[in-house]
Amino acid sequence: MRTTHVRRALGTASALLLLPALVAGSTTGRAVAAPRAGTAAAADCGTATALTRTLPNGTGWSMCWRMSGTKGLVLEKIAYRPRKEPQPLKVLNSATLAQVNVPYDSGLTEYNDLSDIGFGNTAVDIGPEECPGGTISAAYIPQQERTVKALCATTAPRGHAYRSDVYDEHGTAKKYTAQGSDLVVFSVSQLGWYEYVTQWNFSDDGTITAKMGATGDLSPGDYSGEGTGWPIGKGRHDHATSHYHSVFWRLDFGLDGSNRAKVEQYDTKKAGRGAGSAVLKTTRTPVGRELAANSALRRWWRVVSTAGKNTDRHPRSWELVRQHSDRYDAHAYTSKDLYVTQYRACERLASGNSDPACHGRGTSVDKWANGETLTHPVMWVNVGFHHIPRDEDQTPMPIHWQGFQLAPRDVTAMSPLTPDELSGRNGRGH
C-alpha cells in the first residue's frame, strides 16, 4: 500500500517532479537564490512587477503572476530564455489550475475545490520558513477582503543537470558535469483540513513542472469501512475514507508570440523483428480538431510553434510529459487524461465553469471538446490520484504530489546547458 502510494506520487519517469524543490525543510538552494537583475528580459506585466530570474547556469525565466479567487495562482506571459538566445522565447499565454475534484469512495461526499470554494479565496500567508532564500509577494484577494502573502518565488537545486566523461582525439577523458536548479513558484490554499501547494518549477534545462501537493490533515469526519477506507490508528476499527484528487490544469500556449500552434500526437508500435532487436515504429497524427484522449503505451503529445524555429531549422515545440495518473471514471470530464480545445475566454474551469458568457455551452471541458477546428489550442491536463490513506498520513499529512511536465523539444539546437567546449558537437559527426 505504502509503496503504491509513493510510486504514484513520484513516478519513475518523473525525477524532476520529485526533487526536493518544495516547501519548508527541503530546500537548500539559498546560496544561489538571489535574483540576478536585468539579464532575463522581464515579461511586460504593465505596472506590475514581473517575476523574473536568471538561474545560476544562465537560463532565464520570466512571467506575470496574480491571484484569482477561484483559480488561485495565475501565471501569464511565461517566457524562457536559454543562455545563448538573444531574446526570451514566449511559451504560455497563461497557465492555471482548472479544477480539483475530490470525491470520497464511500459515495457520501464530494468537493470541487476550485469551482465551489476557490484557491485564491482560500490562499493563506506564506511564511519565511517556507520560502528560504526567496521572495514572498503579496496580493489583494477580493473575496477575502485582505492582502495575502500569497506567492513564494525561490531557487532550488535539482541535482545533476548532466554528467559525462568526454574523450578528446587523444583519448583523454574530461569530466563535464553540472548541478541544475529550478525557479520554484508556489502558493498555498487551505480548504478545510486539507492544505494544497500549487507549485510550478521552471528548470534551467527548459523543463516546466506543474505539481499540486496535498497536505494538512485527512478529513476528520470521513470514516468508512473495509473496501472504501483504510484502517488508521490502533487495530482495524477506524477506516479513513479513500478518495480521489483529480487535478486539472489549463495551458494556453502562445509559442513564439503566436496563438496558432499545432498539436501532434505520437504513438510508437511494434513493427516486426529486426536482425538484432524488435522494430518500433513511431507515427505522428496531427490533431487538427478538438481532442479528448487517453494515455496509451508510448503515446505522447506536443504543441508545435508555427512562428519559431531553432537554429537547426526545426520548429520549436513543447512536449507534454505525463506521470502516472489514475483517471476517475465516475464523472465524464475526469474520464479522459487530456483535452485540447479551441480557445474561448469564458472556458476556464474543467468543470463547474461558472462564467455566464459561456452559458449554453455546458459547464465542463468534455462538452467543449466537440470537434471544432483548432487554430488556438488550449490544453487541459487531468492528473488523478486515488488516495488510500495510511497510518503515516496522520497529522500533519506528509505532502503527496501529482502533476506533469512540459519539456522543450527542439526549442534550442542543443541544450542551453551544453558547455561551450562541446557546443560544436551538434548532429552526426562527419
Added chain:
Amino acid sequence: MTDQGESRSLPQKGGLGRGIKRALWGGGTAVVATAVMIGITLPRDASGDDHSTTGGPAAAPGAPGQQDAGSGDVTENEAPEGAHQSGRGPLTKAEVDRAKSIALGRDALRSAQDVDGGRGPEYLDTDLAEPADATGARTDRARRVEVLFYDYGHDRLVKKTVDLASGTVERTDTATGLQPPPSADETREAASLLIGDALGTGLRADFTAATKGGDLTSPDQLRLRGISFNTAEQSAPAGLAKCGRHRCVRLFTQVKDGPWIDTTNLVVDLSDRTVGRIH
C-alpha cells in the same frame, strides 16, 4: 438518521479519540466527539494573521534548511496599490472597489435582490478579465475586470465586464444554474440559517461541548468557509434537487480558536432559506 439532525455515519467515541489524538498538541482545546459530530483541534492560527510555527512541533527537526529559516534572506514584496494599474498583475483594492461601483453604476441591477432580500444584487467576486483576443493579438494592457453578482430575486448569476480606464460596463452576461463560490456574506448567512434550524442541533451541541458550556447563537463565534453546492455538478439526494437552480451552500465549520465541527453533510438553500442534508 438521528433526531439531532446529523446523519453522518461517524464512528463512536472510543474510536475517534485514537484517530484524532495526534492533533492535540496544537492548543489546549479539548477534542470534541459527540455521537453525531466530531471535532478536532488543528495547530492552526484561526485569526489568519501571519505567523510562524518554527520551533513548534510542526518544524520537522533536522530537516535540511530548517535551521536557517527566516534568517533574513527572504525578501517581501508588498501588494500593488492604487486605482491606476495596467497589464497583467494582481488587482488592487482600489481597482476592485472602483470596478464594483462602475458595475453597480446608475440604475444597474436595481431590481435584483441580495442574500437578505435587500435591494440590489449580492456581490460575489472580482477578477481580471482574459485579454481580448478577437484579432489574435492579445491586447492586455487595458485593465478589464469581471465583477460577479448573484441576483436572488431571479436566481441568476450576473457578470459585468468593466473597463477600468473608461469607467464603463463593456458587457453584461447573465445565466441561471451557475454557482461560483459563496461570498463571505453568503457564508455567514448560511451559518446563521443553520444555527437557527432544527438540523443545526448537532452543531450547537458540539459547540457547547467544545466551549465547555457556551451557546452558539451567531456565526461570529465560528470560523467559516463556504462551499457552493450544485446538483448539476455532483450527486445529491432528491431533497436537494433544487440546488443549482437555487443558490446552496455547505460549510467548513471551526470553533474560533477551537476544533472543527463537521457540518459538510448539511446544505443550506439560500434561495428559499431552508436546510437539507446529503445523507
